[in-house]
Amino acid sequence: MVRGRDRWWLFYTGVTIVNGRFLQTIGAATSSDLEVWDKQPASPLVSADPHWYERLGGGRWHEEAWRVPWVFADPEGDGWHMRITARANHGPHDDRGVIGHARSRDLRRWEVGP
Numbered sequence: 001m002v003r004g005r006d007r008w009w010l011f012y013t014g015v016t017i018v019n020g021r022f023l024q025t026i027g028a029a030t031s032s033d034l035e036v037w038d039k040q041p042a043s044p045l046v047s048a049d050p051h052w053y054e055r056l057g058g059g060r061w062h063e064e065a066w067r068v069p070w071v072f073a074d075p076e077g078d079g080w081h082m083r084i085t086a087r088a089n090h091g092p093h094d095d096r097g098v099i100g101h102a103r104s105r106d107l108r109r110w111e112v113g114p
Helices: none
Strands: 008-018 021-031 066-073 080-087 097-104 111-113
Touching (some): 008 066, 021 066
Antiparallel strands (some): 008 021, 066 080, 097 111
């Protein structure tokens, strides 16, 4: 959970079951008082980019690993970073675990990178 310009942001893992497999994405809820929370309508907010990360159906893995977001302010003061538990889209299937990365200036729009 982080404090943005005028509200608190709570990022979470959302799961959808697709043909018996788990599709994981990142969503968010916001609050001004830490008691009442509103789910952000643009959920999922952050999804795995197939340019860098394995997507559901792109391999033999039982899920699209895109979970456990950790958001923190850019130490240089230029927006926000998000670290995500993910899987690379290349390499041996049992050795693809990586830490994903996304950046944002406003906590609403995220750009996924390596």
